[in-house]
Amino acid sequence: MLSKKTKYGLKALTFLASQPDRDPIQIAEVARHENISQKFLESILLTLRRNGFLGSKKGKGGGYYLIKAPKDIQMTSVMRVLEGPIAMVPCVSLNFYEKCDDCPEEGECSVNKLMLKVRDANLEVYRNTTLEDLIS
Amino acid sequence: MLSKKTKYGLKALTFLASQPDRDPIQIAEVARHENISQKFLESILLTLRRNGFLGSKKGKGGGYYLIKAPKDIQMTSVMRVLEGPIAMVPCVSLNFYEKCDDCPEEGECSVNKLMLKVRDANLEVYRNTTLEDLIS
DNA sequence: GTAATTCCTATTAAATCTATAGGATAAATT
DNA sequence: AATTTATCCTATAGATTTAATAGGAATTAC
Numbered sequence: 001m002l003s004k005k006t007k008y009g010l011k012a013l014t015f016l017a018s019q020p021d022r023d024p025i026q027i028a029e030v031a032r033h034e035n036i037s038q039k040f041l042e043s044i045l046l047t048l049r050r051n052g053f054l055g056s057k058k059g060k061g062g063g064y065y066l067i068k069a070p071k072d073i074q075m076t077s078v079m080r081v082l083e084g085p086i087a088m089v090p091c092v093s094l095n096f097y098e099k100c101d102d103c104p105e106e107g108e109c110s111v112n113k114l115m116l117k118v119r120d121a122n123l124e125v126y127r128n129t130t131l132e133d134l135i136s
Numbered sequence: 137m138l139s140k141k142t143k144y145g146l147k148a149l150t151f152l153a154s155q156p157d158r159d160p161i162q163i164a165e166v167a168r169h170e171n172i173s174q175k176f177l178e179s180i181l182l183t184l185r186r187n188g189f190l191g192s193k194k195g196k197g198g199g200y201y202l203i204k205a206p207k208d209i210q211m212t213s214v215m216r217v218l219e220g221p222i223a224m225v226p227c228v229s230l231n232f233y234e235k236c237d238d239c240p241e242e243g244e245c246s247v248n249k250l251m252l253k254v255r256d257a258n259l260e261v262y263r264n265t266t267l268e269d270l271i272s
Numbered sequence: 273g274t275a276a277t278t279c280c281t282a283t284t285a286a287a288t289c290t291a292t293a294g295g296a297t298a299a300a301t302t
Numbered sequence: 303a304a305t306t307t308a309t310c311c312t313a314t315a316g317a318t319t320t321a322a323t324a325g326g327a328a329t330t331a332c
Contacts, residue, residue: 057308196275
């Protein structure tokens with residue numbers, strides 16, 4: 001299952017990307033428009049800012065705004081930041097690799113074999129989809 | 137993340153599929169061979185039997201065995217039984233469809249748009265992989 | 273009849289996810 | 303300078319899901 005964090009984060013990014021300009025938009029406005037708990041969204045936007053997707057401005061007239069062109073934001077990076085590793089098991093992860101402690105021979109593990117294919121299929125999608133592609 | 141239930145279930149299926157014949161194999165032996173908690177595995181094999189993948193025999197000399205040819209067991213069905221829906225959100229699920237309550241227009245939802253692609257990519261993999269493909 | 277093994281349900285323990293609380297910090301306005 | 307507005311930040315509570323265990327019932331082989 002996709003976490004709500006990722007779901008809300010994606011919706012927020014898309015909403016910001018679809019703005020006519022890059023003026024700051026308040027959390028409250030995003031939350032209202034996308035039906036998201038404001039406090040929860042706040043923490044999500046914070047992570048997105050800390051990871052280089054958003055800029056922010058405090059005080060009156062403040063809010064969040066995109067700091068990259070939507071076409072330059074790949075879903076690989078969005079998913080990794082919001083949802084975590086793209087691989088379903090650490091033993092096939094590119095960025096978060098870990099050996100299984102139970103599995104003696106990775107090359108002969110059926111789970112490894114299947115999840116490698118799944119990872120590649122997902123990477124293919126995420127690499128070839130940018131935020132721009134998600135705007136209606 | 138792939139659940140341990142699915143991971144263990146896949147390993148057990150592969151182990152049973154790689155047996156020279158279809159004589160019953162004890163839970164204990166599968167558990168030992170794959171480093172799995174026996175009690176946990178027991179409940180997994182039970183689900184696999186109830187869903188038509190395995191047969192079982194009680195008492196001395198009993199155990200579990202495959203009741204279909206490995207090449208006839210698609211990963212789509214294994215994943216659905218062990219891991220649940222293949223889609224990451226209900227609004228793009230073929231077998232477990234549900235409308236989002238927050239999203240007014242599915243066709244304009246970025247999450248829907250992305251997850252549709254992901255679902256298709258995963259289905260492609262799961263449909264084209266059988267248990268036979270996972271045996272070393 | 274006894275031992276071996278699966279069957280079945282309930283429950284506990286652990287981990288993760290979702291959401292909230294509440295004050296700190298900074299900017300704009302007056 | 304004071305006030306208002308909005309993000310910043312950490313901690314924590316509540317809810318849900320996952321993982322594992324417990325313990326006895328049912329069935330089969332010998």
